[in-house]
Amino acid sequence: MDIAGILHNHAAMNITFILVEPARPANIGLACRAMKTMGLNRLRLVKPCALEDEARWAAHESTDILDEAGIFEDLGSALSDVDFSVATTARQRLEHDDYPTPEALASAIHGKQGSIQHAALVFGRESDGLTGDEIALCHAASKVPLATEQPSLNLGQAVLVYARALFESWRDPAPTEPADPGTYGHAREQIGSLLNRLELDDHRRLERWALEGLARFDDRDLGFLLTLLRRMQTGYERK
Numbered sequence: 001m002d003i004a005g006i007l008h009n010h011a012a013m014n015i016t017f018i019l020v021e022p023a024r025p026a027n028i029g030l031a032c033r034a035m036k037t038m039g040l041n042r043l044r045l046v047k048p049c050a051l052e053d054e055a056r057w058a059a060h061e062s063t064d065i066l067d068e069a070g071i072f073e074d075l076g077s078a079l080s081d082v083d084f085s086v087a088t089t090a091r092q093r094l095e096h097d098d099y100p101t102p103e104a105l106a107s108a109i110h111g112k113q114g115s116i117q118h119a120a121l122v123f124g125r126e127s128d129g130l131t132g133d134e135i136a137l138c139h140a141a142s143k144v145p146l147a148t149e150q151p152s153l154n155l156g157q158a159v160l161v162y163a164r165a166l167f168e169s170w171r172d173p174a175p176t177e178p179a180d181p182g183t184y185g186h187a188r189e190q191i192g193s194l195l196n197r198l199e200l201d202d203h204r205r206l207e208r209w210a211l212e213g214l215a216r217f218d219d220r221d222l223g224f225l226l227t228l229l230r231r232m233q234t235g236y237e238r239k
Helices: 003-009 025-037 053-067 102-110 132-137 155-169 183-198 203-214 219-238
Strands: 014-020 042-046 070-072 084-088 118-123 140-142
Touching: 014 025, 014 155, 025 042, 025 053, 025 155, 084 132, 102 140, 102 155, 118 155, 140 203, 183 203, 183 219
Parallel strands: 014 042, 014 118, 042 070, 084 118, 084 140
Antiparallel strands: none
């Protein structure tokens, strides 16, 4: 399949890369270049540094992405129209957190083409990444497995790793399983509502685990789960 066919597979879904407070113009340019080489063109910047000539030089033949990038004052605003957002992070909140790799994440996004319309990958600051509150704003998190903690990937390299994973996932045929737009969001709401009704002591932790796992589901899985949750909810209300 040529690149035109690959990109056609994902024509129905918008995929945006969001850089939070990038401090080096060159890294922004390199991110644009990495995105362009993998067929991506939607970029948003949250409180970026000045977009100097260095950014344009590093972007090389991808300055159109730089010129069209949206500028936002905070991450919440940048995510306001996103159905499925993923924080890329090296932080591990708890020992048992199992964040999907870039490849697993790309596969999950590929499998949600019917139930989400706008996905976003969020990248943190070069110095210390995303804050805990910023990660919490996202629906899921992902981590790049590394042989050593240092030296870590720089921002441009991290963008390329995820852009490449998305490009590779597009080589597979688009899923044919029918799904209603918003299915992913409805499933999240139903999980939260059901766990809240059960009044479990560790309700919040269970909800977080469930929602993180939900990020891996494709449209078929989401449809089955949503049907099950609705029937459980109906049965609970009848008691």
